[in-house]
Amino acid sequence: MSPPATRTVALAQVWLRQIAVLSLKEIRQLLRDRALFIYTVYIFTANIIIAAGGANNELRDAVLRVHDADQSHASRDLIYRFQQPRFRLAGEVGSAAEALRLLDRGEAQMILEVPSGFAESLRRQQLVHVQALIDTSQANTGYLASSYAARIVARYSEDWVERNIIRAGGDPRQMPAIRNELRVWYNPGLNNTWFNTISELLTMVTVACILLPAAAMIREKERGTLEQLLVSPLTPLQIMLSKLLSMMLVMLCGTTVAVFGIMMPFYGVPFVGSVPLFFALTALYAFTNAGLGLAAATFARNSAQVGLVVLLMVMPIVMLSGTWTPMESMPPWLRALMYLSPLRHYIEIAYGILLRGAGFGILWNSVLPMAAIGVALFALGLVRFRRQFV
Amino acid sequence: MKFERVFAVAQREWREILRDRIYFLLAFLLPVMLMLVFGYGMSQDVENIAFAVVDEDRTPVSRDYAHHFIESRYFSFQGYLPSANAADRLLAERKLRVVIVIGPRFEQQLLAGRSGQVQTLIDGTFTSSTRIIQAYVEAINLAASTGIQTGYLARRVGLPPERAAGLLHPVVLDVRYLYNQEVRSIWSVAPGLIMMILMLVPPLLMALSVVREKETGAIYNVCTSTITRAEFLTGKLLPSVTISAINAGILWLLATLYFHTPFKGSLLFFAFATLLYILCTTGLGLLISLLVSTQQAAMIISLVLSIIVSIQFSGLITPVSSLSGGNYAIAHAFPAMYYNAVAKGAFLKAVGLDVLWPELLLFVFYATAVFFLCYLVFHKRTRT
Numbered sequence: 001m002s003p004p005a006t007r008t009v010a011l012a013q014v015w016l017r018q019i020a021v022l023s024l025k026e027i028r029q030l031l032r033d034r035a036l037f038i039y040t041v042y043i044f045t046a047n048i049i050i051a052a053g054g055a056n057n058e059l060r061d062a063v064l065r066v067h068d069a070d071q072s073h074a075s076r077d078l079i080y081r082f083q084q085p086r087f088r089l090a091g092e093v094g095s096a097a098e099a100l101r102l103l104d105r106g107e108a109q110m111i112l113e114v115p116s117g118f119a120e121s122l123r124r125q126q127l128v129h130v131q132a133l134i135d136t137s138q139a140n141t142g143y144l145a146s147s148y149a150a151r152i153v154a155r156y157s158e159d160w161v162e163r164n165i166i167r168a169g170g171d172p173r174q175m176p177a178i179r180n181e182l183r184v185w186y187n188p189g190l191n192n193t194w195f196n197t198i199s200e201l202l203t204m205v206t207v208a209c210i211l212l213p214a215a216a217m218i219r220e221k222e223r224g225t226l227e228q229l230l231v232s233p234l235t236p237l238q239i240m241l242s243k244l245l246s247m248m249l250v251m252l253c254g255t256t257v258a259v260f261g262i263m264m265p266f267y268g269v270p271f272v273g274s275v276p277l278f279f280a281l282t283a284l285y286a287f288t289n290a291g292l293g294l295a296a297a298t299f300a301r302n303s304a305q306v307g308l309v310v311l312l313m314v315m316p317i318v319m320l321s322g323t324w325t326p327m328e329s330m331p332p333w334l335r336a337l338m339y340l341s342p343l344r345h346y347i348e349i350a351y352g353i354l355l356r357g358a359g360f361g362i363l364w365n366s367v368l369p370m371a372a373i374g375v376a377l378f379a380l381g382l383v384r385f386r387r388q389f390v
Numbered sequence: 391m392k393f394e395r396v397f398a399v400a401q402r403e404w405r406e407i408l409r410d411r412i413y414f415l416l417a418f419l420l421p422v423m424l425m426l427v428f429g430y431g432m433s434q435d436v437e438n439i440a441f442a443v444v445d446e447d448r449t450p451v452s453r454d455y456a457h458h459f460i461e462s463r464y465f466s467f468q469g470y471l472p473s474a475n476a477a478d479r480l481l482a483e484r485k486l487r488v489v490i491v492i493g494p495r496f497e498q499q500l501l502a503g504r505s506g507q508v509q510t511l512i513d514g515t516f517t518s519s520t521r522i523i524q525a526y527v528e529a530i531n532l533a534a535s536t537g538i539q540t541g542y543l544a545r546r547v548g549l550p551p552e553r554a555a556g557l558l559h560p561v562v563l564d565v566r567y568l569y570n571q572e573v574r575s576i577w578s579v580a581p582g583l584i585m586m587i588l589m590l591v592p593p594l595l596m597a598l599s600v601v602r603e604k605e606t607g608a609i610y611n612v613c614t615s616t617i618t619r620a621e622f623l624t625g626k627l628l629p630s631v632t633i634s635a636i637n638a639g640i641l642w643l644l645a646t647l648y649f650h651t652p653f654k655g656s657l658l659f660f661a662f663a664t665l666l667y668i669l670c671t672t673g674l675g676l677l678i679s680l681l682v683s684t685q686q687a688a689m690i691i692s693l694v695l696s697i698i699v700s701i702q703f704s705g706l707i708t709p710v711s712s713l714s715g716g717n718y719a720i721a722h723a724f725p726a727m728y729y730n731a732v733a734k735g736a737f738l739k740a741v742g743l744d745v746l747w748p749e750l751l752l753f754v755f756y757a758t759a760v761f762f763l764c765y766l767v768f769h770k771r772t773r774t
Contacts, residue, residue, distance in 0.1 A: 058521070078561070103568055104741050106731065116549075127556040129564050131622025136570035137738050139578045140434050140522065146565045147525035153563040154532060164557045176542050178455065180508040180531040182524055185481060187514035195517040280431040304686035309695075326519050328487075329435040329575070348484060351515050356482050 022242035043361030044254035051200030072119035209289035213248035217297035291377030441488035449497035494670035528620025581733035589700035596675030654735035666753035673760035
């Protein structure tokens with residue numbers, strides 16, 4: 001090798017070693033910052049466990065009250081088909097007015113009204129209408145209640161149909177019907193804990209990726225040690241890179257613990273795709289967010305403020321990127337805007353690899369925008385940092 | 391209590407707020423931002439579901455079946471696909487959420503009075519919306535199936551369609567949705583958000599106010615003046631309550647005009663109840679401010695407290711009735727849960743004072759108690 005080339009290699013080695021030493025210092029510092037360290041451990045362990053048992057939009061024990069004007073064997077047969085776990089029969093109401101009052105006070109979620117002459121109409125093969133009053137002030141559970149109720153009534157109906165067809169001179173076996181077999185992919189058992197734990201992990205990875213570098217930077221700023229670093233031979237880029245790399249390492253360790261230590265063994269979350277690809281892209285995601293965290297640190301004066309700034313950044317990102325709610329229901333302008341959110345792309349990547357086994361061939365159109373956003377954000381962080389300190 | 395002195399404190403406080411640009415921005419921007427972010431972020435409407443059809447039959451009957459889905463307002467048709475294999479990839483790429491595969495000999499089977507086979511592939515990644523999609527698909531399938539059966543009976547046995555329908559589905563369930571007739575998510579979310587934001591922002595703003603004076607030492611001016619404790623506290627509360635009341639108005643406008651949530655109750659009742667609620671939450675912020683000595687601590691305590699109370703223990707996401715023992719008690723110890731009932735009642739249920747008077751009475755009691763507690767905690771003579 002020619003002398004200049006050897007010199008470049010040697011310089012690069014020094015440059016890299018400086019970053020390595022500084023990164024090690026960051027990790028040591030985090031281990032000694034008890035509050036932040038405990039918080040970091042918490043978000044990747046206990047927090048995931050809490051989320052696993054968290055909200056699910058299932059219909060469970062919906063309080064049902066009945067206004068049975070018929071009081072016949074047939075009407076009771078229908079009423080007792082509304083069973084737990086979906087519905088909880090909480091007794092009868094005397095009148096329609098009382099039913100409305102109960103709904104107003106939130107003491108019933110659904111009222112079933114069986115008209116008088118119900119059994120008689122059935123016997124005469126006449127159409128009979130049963131009414132369900134449903135409190136939809138919680139929209140989704142309200143819709144599910146109506147859907148399950150419709151299913152129960154349809155099944156009840158079917159039991160009468162067979163008899164009716166025979167009477168009408170038909171053959172019950174000779175009836176056309178459309179059999180629609182529903183097949184749920186990627187989560188066949190519709191296991192809520194898969195969704196809850198993965199979404200929580202993505203949320204917490206985002207929090208860690210922004211908060212940890214921000215905290216590492218604000219620590220130096222608060223104590224005035226940043227000036228020391230700046231008068232050392234280190235460049236601003238090296239200082240930022242070391243914070244980014246060390247915190248990325250911490251976050252990857254946390255993710256490893258969460259995925260392999262909690263989600264897979266305890267909740268049976270599948271890992272269909274490639275493990276190296278997942279971690280490589282998670283590291284890329286960490287890089288994408290670190291710029292935001294470092295920029296946040298330049299806006300704040302102390303660690304409490306940085307907490308607040310990070311909270312204000314993370315909230316819209318997490319709420320609007322499709323972590324917990326489907327993007328389809330958002331207005332087009334917002335969906336277009338959220339294309340700029342790295343999390344929006346990382347969600348595709350994480351769910352794609354974990355549940356669908358997607359490879360790079362499918363994920364590239366999420367990876368490229370995420371990388372581009374990452375470079376832009378890191379440049380923003382670097383520019384803010386230079387402007388403030390150098 | 392002398393009004394001039396209360397007014398003087400309030401005026402001074404107001405000036406300070408106007409001069410602190412970040413604080414002022416936070417006071418008016420934060421509520422609006424929270425409303426927009428959570429308004430969109432918590433809407434669980436399942437709409438615009440991208441779906442495609444694989445029609446292996448290609449007959450009028452199969453096309454007719456596909457049309458049942460294409461015409462539904464919940465589904466967004468992306469086109470026909472040549473084979474189920476193409477569907478696999480599009481599902482994996484998340485371009486589609488649902489694929490409907492109509493089996494071969496669909497028409498032939500149905501015309502012969504046998505069952506026609508259809509398969510629906512649903513992306514199960516988002517479990518809660520998948521459940522709703524399943525319900526949509528089943529409802530549409532039932533309607534289509536009934537249509538076929540009615541036609542069949544009419545042809546075979548010569549029954550008029552109405553009569554055939556009575557035979558096939560003797561019991562019909564009429565569903566009446568109360569309070570939220572269109573079952574729109576945002577209708578249920580918006581009132582809850584007003585509760586959440588008014589639990590979050592007023593205490594945050596208030597928590598900083600007394601601590602700021604403690605940090606700068608300006609509190610000693612108050613301690614050495616002739617002003618009484620009650621006058622000082624009232625003067626401190628007034629500007630914050632005013633700001634929060636204006637915010638409540640802005641939030642109400644956002645909910646009704648921007649998110650189109652219906653407001654069915656009495657505005658006067660709602661305004662009055664909201665003012666009482668703001669007094670309660672601002673009072674909590676004042677209490678925090680009196681108890682701690684740094685702005686950092688005040689900010690963190692008030693934020694953590696209000697986030698936990700307003701999100702976990704208010705009925706915003708999970709109904710209070712499903713909380714267990716200790717959590718149930720915590721929920722009842724804060725005004726958020728009661729105001730949630732008030733907001734939902736006033737917006738959606740058109741109920742007012744006749745049903746919700748206990749909640750109102752509770753706010754009055756709560757605000758008085760909090761203010762009294764502040765009075766007890768605040769001393770002009772600092773302990774040394």
